[in-house]
Amino acid sequence: MNEWITNLNSSFRREDLLDIAIVAFIIYRALNLIRGTRAVRMLTGLAILAVGYFFSQAFELYTTQFVLSAFFDYFVFIAIVLFQDDLRRALTTMGRNPFSVSTERESRIEMAEEVSRAAAQLARDRIGALIVIEREEGLKNFIDTGSKLEAKVRTELLYSIFIPTSPLHDGAVIINGDRIAAAGCFLPLSKDPEIDKKYGTRHRAAIGITEDTDAVVVLVSEEAGAAHLVHSGRLMMNLSETQIREGLIAILALETRRPNISRRILDWIEDARPKSGNS
Numbered sequence: 001m002n003e004w005i006t007n008l009n010s011s012f013r014r015e016d017l018l019d020i021a022i023v024a025f026i027i028y029r030a031l032n033l034i035r036g037t038r039a040v041r042m043l044t045g046l047a048i049l050a051v052g053y054f055f056s057q058a059f060e061l062y063t064t065q066f067v068l069s070a071f072f073d074y075f076v077f078i079a080i081v082l083f084q085d086d087l088r089r090a091l092t093t094m095g096r097n098p099f100s101v102s103t104e105r106e107s108r109i110e111m112a113e114e115v116s117r118a119a120a121q122l123a124r125d126r127i128g129a130l131i132v133i134e135r136e137e138g139l140k141n142f143i144d145t146g147s148k149l150e151a152k153v154r155t156e157l158l159y160s161i162f163i164p165t166s167p168l169h170d171g172a173v174i175i176n177g178d179r180i181a182a183a184g185c186f187l188p189l190s191k192d193p194e195i196d197k198k199y200g201t202r203h204r205a206a207i208g209i210t211e212d213t214d215a216v217v218v219l220v221s222e223e224a225g226a227a228h229l230v231h232s233g234r235l236m237m238n239l240s241e242t243q244i245r246e247g248l249i250a251i252l253a254l255e256t257r258r259p260n261i262s263r264r265i266l267d268w269i270e271d272a273r274p275k276s277g278n279s
Contacts (some may be wrong), residue, residue, distance in 0.1 A: 146185030
């Protein structure tokens with residue numbers, strides 16, 4: 001044992017410590033990046049296939065081994081296809097200027113203000129709306145179902161999209177960063193049987209997209225003339241312009257200190273947060 005430790009000390013270099021630290025940091029950042037996204041489920045599925053491959057080798061299941069071996073021969077290409085959104089987000093994060101974080105936060109706060117102002121105005125005029133704000137998990141699949149806009153988020157633009165005479169009003173607006181990525185997008189409907197029957201398609205779409213992704217939704221009901229927030233499949237009903245702004249800022253973590261955010265909003269966000277151990 002002492003000889004093994006001596007050999008280890010003699011062969012271990014300071015560069016090796018740096019090498020281990022870099023790899024550990026990369027793994028940590030990768031896990032942090034995919035936490036709470038669909039990539040976790042896909043990685044779990046890949047891990048199950050890997051275990052199956054080793055079992056097929058151990059028990060000489062030649063057909064199973066052949067199929068899984070063919071799959072893993074093209075693993076790099078499969079991983080690029082499966083994780084393209086996560087890889088794009090990782091590379092974007094790596095290339096981001098650290099001095100631009102403050103500017104980006106300010107633009108996102110401005111976006112939250114514009115969205116909350118538009119939601120309040122739409123609610124007053126009893127015009128239905130569905131505004132989806134992308135967070136960590138990419139929404140490209142849903143953006144592709146609508147009409148690309150790539151426009152700055154503005155109250156007037158959001159209002160004009162959802163007026164009944166607009167060709168894009170019957171669908172969702174998806175916001176990426178501080179820009180409207182697309183309008184007239186189709187969203188998945190929630191299949192939760194416990195949802196109240198009084199809720200229509202717009203409510204089910206808002207709940208459905210927040211069940212499948214980490215997005216936050218601003219929902220305006222024309223029947224009730226009220227604006228709501230939807231996060232992790234849970235609704236916060238009948239909110240004012242100020243409360244919508246507070247909720248968006250809190251969920252998007254745009255301010256580290258939240259002295260002006262009401263306890264009602266904070267409690268709702270905490271209740272909507274996925275509990276550990278849940279899938």
